[in-house]
Amino acid sequence: MKEKILTALTETVAELLNNPDDRIKLALTVPKDNSHGDFSTNAAMIIAKKIGKNPREAAMEIITSLNNKLDGIASCEIAGPGFINFKLSGDAGVQIFKQLFSKGKNIGFSNSGNGKKVNVEYVSANPTGPLSVGHGRNAAVGDVIASLYKAVGYDVTREYYFNDAGNQMTVLAKSVQTRYLQLFDSDVKLDENAYQGEYIIDIAQTIKDEYGDSLKETEELDVFKKYAVDAMFDMIKVSLKKMRVEHDVYFNERSLYTDGKIEETLKKIDELGLSYEKDGALWFKAEQFGAEKDRVLVKSSGEPTYRLPDFAYHINKFKRGFDLIVDIFGADHQAQYPDVIACMKAMGFDEKKIKVVIYQFVTIVENGEAVKMSTRKANYITLDELMDDVGVDATRYFFVMRRLGSHLEFDIEIARKHSLDNPVFYVQYAHARISSIFRHCAETKPDINIEDINAENVNPELLIQQEEQDLISHIAQFEDTISVAAKTCEPHRLTGYLEKIAELFHRYYNLHHVVVDDDETTKARLALVIMTQRVIKNGLEILGVTAPEKM
RNA sequence: GCGCCAGUAGCUCAGCUGGAUAGAGCAUCGGAUUUCUAAUCCGGGGGUCACAGGUUCGAGUCCUGUCUGGCGUACCA
Secondary structure: HHHHHHHHHHHHHHHOOOOOOOOOOOOOEEOOOHHHHHHEHHHHHOOOOOOOOOOOHHHHHHHHOOOOOOOOOEEEEEEEEOEEEEEEEEHHHHHHHHHHHHHHHHHHOOOOOOOEEEEEEEOOOOOOOOOOOHHHHHHHHHHHHHHHHHHHOEEEEEEEEEEEOHHHHHHHHHHEEEEHHOOOOOOOOOOOOOHHHHHHHHHHHHHHHHHHOOEEEEEEEEHHHHHHHHHHHHHHHHHHHOOOOOOOEEEEEHHHHHOHHHHHHHHHHHHHHHHHEEOOOEEOHHHHHOOOOOEEEOOOOOEEEHHHHHHHHHHHHHHOOEEEEEEEEHHHHHHHEEEEEHHHHHHHHHHEEEEEEEOOOOEEEEOOEEEOOOOOOOOOOOOHHHHHHHHHHHHHHHHHHHOOOEEEEHHHHHOOOOOOOHHHHHHHHHHHHHHHEEEEEEOOOOOOOOOOOOOOOOOOOOOOOOHHHHHHHHOHHHHHHHHHHHHHHHOOOHHHHHHHHHHHHHHHHHHHHOOOOOHHHHHHHHHHHHHHHHHHHHHHHHOOOOOOOOO
């Protein structure tokens, strides 16, 4: 319907301008205020100046020449400064309702992605400690973005990239070693830079249980490292599973070395003339791509920096044939992507396929004060603790409900209340209430079987209440909302949308009964709430939040 | 210094490609339950959209400058 109006409008405007080639960006929107009709356009205001008339006169002309082109429109009105508001005829409304209802359980899902392959890389925490609240935002955002892509028909790969080698692992192994030695001699001091979490002591204890004191004299860190990495990964995977996050691929940075990809990448960069040696290190000519100075690829010690494997990793992603590569990371990693993009472009890959999603930090507020976070110092609140406090549903919902560009303030005190002002409950409650209506209907009207209701055997014309019309017109925007949320990688659009749907439903519920004396009206209203419930359920599913039948 | 992100009600935040009277929740004040779950609903009060210019029919939204905050600017990841 929307397309039809827009096409007719575009043609009309082109005629009036006497220049079909002059493509003008017209907006046809669903007005916030429903007294402004079902659709609204700004066309007249845009062309007014060009055709030398004031906007309201222009609107008049558009309507006149539009007149015969559209069916299904009950009226067009000129309003305000020159908007043209269209009101659909009742018949069109019925068609829309039937169309929406017949989508059944798939309402909201579409196939605009057309099976294109997208790789979403998220969490990607190195195994140096339990997942923090910061990782939690990453996990939730990445997971929901992946689900959004799936909902619009992409073939989605969820990926976790990690590094279990290098400097930080050595620090970790040393920390475990120190804790191990402390089990024999409490005078041993823990290095200031060491990881200080309790979990390090647990790992040391495990090693003591298996090896006794046989590792007391060894300089070799391998055993400590192996135990530490295994233990950390177990911990991380348990947390992610609890959070309902499951990756398809765990990609080990080290495999890029064993496969010779690092060498290959280095060679390619050299061939392109993008590297040079200086002070014993190998440098990447980042300045050439707008960076303020060049960056080190290989340290004078011979060890690569993170940058080189990052390049090799992205080449690998391109070679696996992804049409879209989505990287999700926090604001503290913002510096690393321009180099990757520049390098991929230089190597002839389509760098526009890389989409970098950067989210701002999570601030934990406790007793009105921000808690400083540091993995090393271990004075942070873990993701596990958070999930235990407020539940997985609320955790996931909270992490995605804000625009990614804004800081997320997580007030522990409020979260711990299992509070009633929690928006996730508001949405879930709407879902549960609808289930409750079904139960009530089954008891009071055994003749009506919910399962039997379909687009053909209900009469949508009986849905004449304003609240019903509001619900329908918002439901009609569900698919669009998902598709925009996916395209922009902005999950909060979906939470906002669901809250609006829940609000409209709750208002409707308070004003009107679904199950009423008249069976036909009851059936029409049931169809409406069935659809509403499907929308909420599918929306929550994308968010990874449960949709309870009872609360 | 330079770069990225932000500044909207007392607090936490929405505001889709510029559109009609800037919206929610919390907090506050006042109402609604013989009826499908009151985890709900209805209403009141509360705003110089950080500041100053600019672009245009029209700016919270776009441009420039200023101020404030977070992050980055490693031969750490």
